[in-house]
Amino acid sequence: MGDIWYWLVALMLAAYVVLDGFDIGAGIIHLLLSKCDEDRQLILRTIGPVWDGNEVWLIAMGGTLYFAFPLVYASAFSGFYLPLMIVLWLLILRGIGIELRMHLAVRVWREFFDGCFAISSMLLAIFLGAILANVFRGVPIGDDGYFFLPLWTNWLPGPNPGIFDWYTLPGGLLVLVALAVHGAFYVAFKTEGALHDRAAKLGRRIWGALLVMTFVGVMATLRLRPSALGNYLRHPVAFLIPCLALASLLGMLMFSRAGRDREAFLSSCSYLAAVLSGAAVGLFPILLPSSTDAARDITISRAMSGSYALSAGLIWWAIGIFFAVAYFVFVYRMFAGKVRLSAEDVDHN
Amino acid sequence: MDALVLHRIQFAFTITFHYLFPQLTMGLALLILILKTIGIMHNRPVYNDAARFWARIFAVNFIMGVVTGIPMEFQFGTNWSQFSRATGSVIGQPLAMEGVFSFFLESAFLGLFLFGERRLSMWGHWCAGFLVFLGSWLSGFFIIVTDAWMQHPVAYRTLPNGVYELTSFTGLLLNRWALLQFAHNMSGAVVTGAFAMAATGAFYLLESRSVNYGHIFLKTGVLAGLICSALQVFPTGDLQGKYMAKHQPATTAAMEALFKTETGAPLVILGQPDEELQRIDNPIVLNRVLSFLIYGTTSAEVKGLNEFPRDQWPTNIPLLYYSYHIMAGLGTYFIGLMAMAAFLLLRGKLFTSRWILWPLMLSFPLPYIANTAGWMTAELGRQPWLIYGLMRTEAGVSTHVSAGNTLFTLLGFLGLYSVLSILFVILVYREIIRGPARALGSNPESGVPLTVA
Secondary structure (H helix, E strand, C coil): CHHHHHHHHHHHHHHHHHHHHHHHHHHHCHHHHCCCHHHHHHHHHHHCCCHHHHHHHHHHHHHHHHHHCHHHHHHHHHHCHHHHHHHHHHHHHHHHHHHHHHHCCCHHHHHHHHHHHHHHHHHHHHHHHHHHHHHHHCECCCCCCCCCCCCECCCCCCCCCCCECCCHHHHHHHHHHHHHHHHHHHHHHHCCHHHHHHHHHHHHHHHHHHHHHHHHHHHHHHHHCHHHHHHHHHCHHHHHHHHHHHHHHHHHHHHHHCCCHHHHHHHHHHHHHHHHHHHHHHHCCEEECECCCHHHCEEHHHHCCCHHHHHHHHHHHHHHHHHHHHHHHHHHHHCCCCCCCCHHHHCCC | CCHHHHHHHHHHHHHHHHHHHHHHHHHHHHHHHHHHHHHHHCCCHHHHHHHHHHHHHHHHHHHHHHHHHHHHHHHHHHHCHHHHHHHHHHHHHHHHHHHHHHHHHHHHHHHHHHHCCCCCCHHHHHHHHHHHHHHHHHHHHHHHHHHHHHHCCCCEEECCCCCEEECCHHHHHCCHHHHHHHHHHHHHHHHHHHHHHHHHHHHHHHHCCCHHHHHHHHHHHHHHHHHHHHHHHHHHHHHHHHHHHHHCHHHHHHHCCCCCCEECCCEEEEEEEECCCCEEEEEEEECCHHHHHHHCCCCCEECCHHHCCHHHCCCCHHHHHHHHHHHHHHHHHHHHHHHHHHHHHHCCCHHHCHHHHHHHHHCCHHHHHHHHHHHHHHHHHHCCEEECCCEEHHHCCCCCCCHHHHHHHHHHHHHHHHHHHHHHHHHHHHHHHHCCCCCCCCCCCCCCCCCCC
């Protein structure tokens, strides 16, 4: 039962990163890509009706973690107190940046909101990436199951690390680059004309950095956590996941060059999903590894709720997620196709 | 300041600020649906315009609720980790269900409700509005279930390691405390919505602008306001008060500042509690009324605080007492004001009586205060417990998060929420000044951010 919930939480995390990832990515490249107010309106329109629903995956995942693995929720959320609070502030700034921009026809306000949207998207990617990297690196869990990490200490992933060190900062940058590419291919998929061309080109340009960062990330992880290979060696079929990640990575570039924007974006989705699944396979059955002593690792069996609660949860979870997926299909179909501005919108407000 | 106090202040501040928005969201969702229904059933386009106007305000309000709501989901773990660790199996359920059942629903259909009017049929659009309403009320229900379990824990057993384990899923969702609290809370939310609507209508009439909309807003706001203000007292407030007196007697005594047990206990209308001397200064009381309200008879004995060990008294009795009295006092004023306005409405004089339009306009902040005071009564009354009778507040906090780090984030929230408040006031004021008479939101075809109409 605990194992099922491990994969369900991993699935929700993957859904969050793939879905909210493209609107965070659109934010990262927002200022880089746009040359005029119309471009910025178009970029916002590509994510406008969906970003909030995408973000719900984060909230739903947090709630699910709380109920299925209370110890991990309690330990990780209080241990990552500072970066999570900063993430919350960034989510707030980003939300108002997206939603309030068009309410005020004053240039200063619009630039302010654009800045909120772009900068908070960038920092959000870096912080979320660094938090994930902290999970892979391990944290100094104490006897009581808790820990607390400052933002940085000596930048070394030793026994008393900070949130940022030479391993987690590149982890944050990897996510920044991956989401920038993801966002660029999404914007290319949803727009046309000059904006489309610039977005596709920008995506292909950052792609090189993504390739390098992915390679560095995998190497650093294997050096820091050789045990991550254990599950792969026991079940070699799992090696298909990194192969899928690599194929998706190459696919993005080839499809984008061939002008097949939809496939390029889908490749980027499958790249993110494969990388996260690969990491989940590497960690299983640990939810939060200890950096000091493997006996203090928080594992599925140590953290999970009782079996009655987990079984009851499985029923409503399945029903709820079925409906959620149905809404998503409905909404994405409703807003399918390229976004455009009509003459009316240009001087909207 | 010690860390526990800072953790408490941060949670209290972020939840209080957050709840300013959902109460209007939940109240307006129902009122917009009513306007929309009248517009369709009686073929009155002006009601559709009115619904659309409130949907624009709803949208700004909704986004504020979303961005201030995410921190709430996180803060159980970040600031109250020992509490989360012990309770995940039980109240983790409704919190996760809120995300899975309500937030997906709301976020999917709000966009369609705001921008799909042209591409959906009339009733299709109504359905989108209904689903937004359903999502927001469901969300309220799950949160109330969570809070009700902390107030009145049911359907659990305690494991040897101090963890609470769920034993009945339906028992948790149908906690009697939750049902009573939900009824009381939701009619409170409609009061906020109704007062906002009536105040806007009164403003338009006092200003002689958008007059036909002013009439609609006043009519809807006054009728909904009267019905729900009355429901606040009876039966919802009455039932909840009695249930509370039974299960949290120390809280009831502290709310009334009843320091000593009395037969035929009086209801205190005004007066300042003095905890040191254990008395009320300058009291104005209604003799025997408290006994009657709780037990239905004027001679019943009501337990005073002296019956309970000092370490089980609510930690801030004066604030609890004032919160409760402010809530109850304002609730009484709401019924009086709305009854008067409804009377004038029936006589056909409301729209020209400036003397009542003024208080209707000025009263819109008061339901916010009453709802906040009501929640303060519930949560201060729960002290010194985090889970009533099971876990004391100091036992639930994140011990590894220091006072310095907590103060840092508390100051961050204070600053950020000040900015949000200013933006909210500017945007809603602008929307009201522009008025309801605007063309149907343009370009529903391609996506636009949720709240741009």
